[in-house]
Amino acid sequence: MSANIIDGNLVARKLRTELKLRADLLAETWIQPGLAVILVGNDPASSVYVRNKAKTCGELGIRSEVFNFPSDISQDMLLRQIQDLNANPEIHGILVQLPLPGHIQLEEVIAAIAIEKDVDGFHPCNVGALVTGHALFRPCTPFGVMKMMAEYAIPIQGQHAVVVGRSNIVGKPMALMLLEKGATVTICTSKTRDLVHHTRHADIVVMATGKANLLTAEMVMEGATVIDVGINRMADGKLCGDVAFAAVKEKAGHITPVPGGVGPMTIMMLMNNTIEAAERAKTGMQSIARRGPVQ
Numbered sequence: 001m002s003a004n005i006i007d008g009n010l011v012a013r014k015l016r017t018e019l020k021l022r023a024d025l026l027a028e029t030w031i032q033p034g035l036a037v038i039l040v041g042n043d044p045a046s047s048v049y050v051r052n053k054a055k056t057c058g059e060l061g062i063r064s065e066v067f068n069f070p071s072d073i074s075q076d077m078l079l080r081q082i083q084d085l086n087a088n089p090e091i092h093g094i095l096v097q098l099p100l101p102g103h104i105q106l107e108e109v110i111a112a113i114a115i116e117k118d119v120d121g122f123h124p125c126n127v128g129a130l131v132t133g134h135a136l137f138r139p140c141t142p143f144g145v146m147k148m149m150a151e152y153a154i155p156i157q158g159q160h161a162v163v164v165g166r167s168n169i170v171g172k173p174m175a176l177m178l179l180e181k182g183a184t185v186t187i188c189t190s191k192t193r194d195l196v197h198h199t200r201h202a203d204i205v206v207m208a209t210g211k212a213n214l215l216t217a218e219m220v221m222e223g224a225t226v227i228d229v230g231i232n233r234m235a236d237g238k239l240c241g242d243v244a245f246a247a248v249k250e251k252a253g254h255i256t257p258v259p260g261g262v263g264p265m266t267i268m269m270l271m272n273n274t275i276e277a278a279e280r281a282k283t284g285m286q287s288i289a290r291r292g293p294v295q
């Protein structure tokens, strides 16, 4: 039996229709959501994502401003730019494209973003609040994965989920979100001893290692849901995920392709978070404590 393909482009388009309604509603009150993207250096892969984001912003009527700095920009300059954007009422979301050059302290830069504008959900306060399920913003990639699974009615409660990868932007928040929905979660890495033992017992496998074709058909339970977060650029220029797609799709119950799976959802969740930031700015619901507008 061949797996159901989870179509990320389709789910993203559906979500875009819903988001357009919310953006239009804001426009009626003269509010245009604004997203600032800070891009350091000229990594070609980063530039592609930034361009895709800007395009989707355009479709939704979100103002997008890209700040492209040379790779030798000082940390102080970067922090000053973020402080400027924190204070700018027309900017509701700030995204610092990762990775950053080595001379920049990533933690300091992320911590400088106002938490009510942290649409990536990377600020330590949002990360901490995610643990208790109260983050102002959820990291876009795992949030998009949860949305896709909901769309395809994939059960999570009581299921065994194995997340392979432990990054702060995907693996860790992914595990927390699955746990929140009642999954039994195992977090592995590409180096986990006997990885196959873990993945073979999983109802849901999320691959987020950046190692092409790491998950093979033998490692997957018949009928399992396989989510591929990997983006690996091959020598021939083609994109490929962490899953050996052709073979695994013959065994899985549901599977996401690369491209056309998680990627488009990541961008749409960023749009979701930016619109939500603008909605909250309007009503004053911008703190984790959710203190409403002063009466």
Ligand SMILES: Nc1nc(=O)c2c([nH]1)NC[C@@H]1CN(c3ccc(C(=O)N[C@@H](CCC(=O)O)C(=O)O)cc3)C=[N+]21
Pocket (backbone or CB within 6 Å): 046, 048, 049, 052, 095, 096, 097, 098, 099, 120, 140, 141, 231, 239, 258, 259, 260, 261, 262, 263, 264, 266, 267
């Ligand atoms: N602060 C920050 N936030 C991020 O969310 C972030 C980041 N930094 N750094 C880079 C990664 C990567 N990322 C992608 C988003 C969309 C696609 C995407 O739309 N991919 C398409 C195709 C892309 C193509 O063909 O090149 C797809 O999978 O179908 C890919 C990758 C967000 N990232």
